[in-house]
Amino acid sequence: MTTTRFAPSPTGYIHVGNLRTALMNYLIARKAGGTFILRIDDTDPERSKEEYVDAIKQDMEWLxxxxxxxxxxxxRLDRYAEAADKLRDMGRFYxxxxxxxxxxxxxxxxxxMGKPPVxxxxxxxxxxxxxExxxxxxxxxxxxxxxxxxxxEWNDGILGDISIDASSVSDPVLIRGDGQVLYTIASVVDDTEMGVTDVVRGSDHVTNTATQIQIIEALGGTCPRFAHHSLLTGPQGEALSKRLGTLALRDLREQGVQPMALLSLMARLGSSDPVELRSDMAELIDGFDIGRFGAAPTKFDVQDLFPLTAKHLQSLPLTDVAEAVAEAxxxxxxxxxxxxxxxxxxxxxxxxxxxxALCRDGAEPLIADEDRDFIAEAIALLPEGPFDGDTWGKWTSAVKEATGRKGKGLFMPLRKALxxxxxGPEMAALLPLLQVIRAKA
Incomplete structure (x- = not known):
């Protein structure tokens, strides 16, 4: 069975870079009808915070x-200690x-001396x-x-065939002097014992993967399929790492970004397929193919999320937004x-x-000097409310008949005045909602 995992450290809030990793692993598992594990990598007791564990869960649920x-x-610290003892007994740990x-x-x-710093x-x-x-x-x-x-050597799901000379890599530190177990061994033990079959993560982990393959083999485990996605940059190709703090998922949520807009972008960003707004998770799962992604740095522009959010909202029935409408x-x-x-x-x-606010309180009329007499005459022809969907058409026909104005010269001054x-919206739909016609005063 296909098993993937998302393994965030609870030392901060999830950002768009983390999401890319989480989403790819999630979609692989779901497309195969497999298992998706949320693994909290909290072996650092000083930096790990329970509030971030809760935040990670909230962000995942929101999406x-x-x-x-x-x-x-x-x-699982006892499991890592057992693995460490096994490596010591084998002469592979010093x-x-x-x-x-x-x-x-x-x-x-x-x-x-011109040598690699190993x-x-x-x-x-x-x-x-x-x-001693x-x-x-x-x-x-x-x-x-x-x-x-x-x-x-391994065949990477995105990068293709990878070959790294182990002599060009330092022997990795797996346990610190204070006893803290590091990611490199904890991840190997977990992936092996939890039956993880596929691991997708950032291309900055390629060297980690090389060393972890040897650790997995030393411990008698089976190597999962690895794929390393490209790293995100800013819209101009600038390093995004310094800005990730402002691109936390909770910040995007606060800005009004809709989950399906964010997921639709991240499920295609960096692939050979165009970004398309999807209506639900099933569409995202069906259209996902890890082999369609490339190795080149991938530009991410937060502004791309807002047209997708707008398009998504346009597709929703009132029942999906009733709470927000009521809150307004x-x-x-x-x-x-x-x-x-x-x-x-x-x-x-x-x-x-x-x-x-416009419907409830009306708006300050925007009337050009040359339109003042026209607007006064038009407002005088406005029937008494309540208005309905036909009021705008009947009213503008009467105004056209009385003033001779037509087209943009008729409709634009009336829109600006009201x-x-x-x-903005179709005036036929907006007029019945206007509680105050301030241009009438």
Whole structure:
């Protein structure tokens, strides 16, 4: 059975970069009728916060990305300890004591000599007595996985055939000196024991994948299928990493972005298929193909979400937006005609309040000097309310007959006088909703 996972660290809010990873894994699982796991990677006790765990769940639920089960790495520390012991027994795990400053000096020396800045495995030459002395002086060391210096190869679902020389990579640190288990081993143990078959993540994890393949094989596990998606940039190709803090999903939600608009964009962004607004999750699942995505950096512009949001809202019946219409202050008996009028003229649901304010309070008339007599004559011909869908047509016909005006010269001054705007909803739909005709005063 196909099993995928989304494994966020609860150290902050989910942003669009995280969502791309979550959505791809979700769609793969759902398309195959498989299992999607939400795994909270909370092995860092200082940075992990319960409020972020709750926020991750809320954001996923808002988007409709329902997980089949939830796991927490903090509940599985004994499993990682067992894996570490197994690697020690195999001679693939060793303790190293260099300080960050010493490692930095080593890297600089290697670079000056034209060599790759790879850990030199000096710790392997330490005697037991030297290790004891270093522990007494510096505390516990870090634990590194000893890579086999051979080529690590796999067929990537997006990048194609990948081959990395393990000798060009430092032996990865899997456990810190303070005992904290790091992502590299925790993820391997989890993926293996949870039967994860497919892993999609950012291309910045390619080197991690290479080392994890060796760890999986050392522990006797089966490697999942890996795919590494491109990283997002800003609309001008600039690095997006510094702006991700402003692109948290809760911020986009606050700005009125609709879930299906966001999902429709992220399900196609960076692929060879055009971005198309989908009506529901089933369409997204059916149209998803990981093989259609490319390796090139992918431009993301938050402004692209708003036309998609507007188009999505236009497709919704009143029942789907009734709460927002009521919150805008629209009386229940006017909700249906109000939504029919406003839906084509909003970008987000927050815009409803402005349209209801116009209907409720009227607008400051926008009347050119040369139109003042015309508007006065037209308002005098406006019948007494209540108005209906035919009132605008009958009224403008009477005004045309009386004044001789027609076309834009007839309709535009009337719209500006009644709404204070040059464009907007169909006046036949808006006029019956206007509670105050301020141009009449």
């Amino acid at each position: 409709g990305l329902q997980w089949d089960r939830i796991e927490r790495q903090s509940d 303790e190293a004591f260099e300080t960050p400053t010493e490692l930095d000096l080593k890297r600089k020396k290697q670079l000056n 850990y030199d495995r000096a710790a392997l030459n330490l005697s037991d007595a030297e290790k 002395a270093l522990r007494a002086e510096r505390g516990n060391g870090v634990w590194r996985f000893k890579l086999d210096h051979e080529r690590i 202050g629209v009386p229940a008996d006017l909700a249906e005609p109000f939504w029919a009028m406003a839906r084509e003229n909003i970008t987000t649901l927050a815009d409803l309040k402005g349209w209801w 709404t204070g705007m040059e464009r």
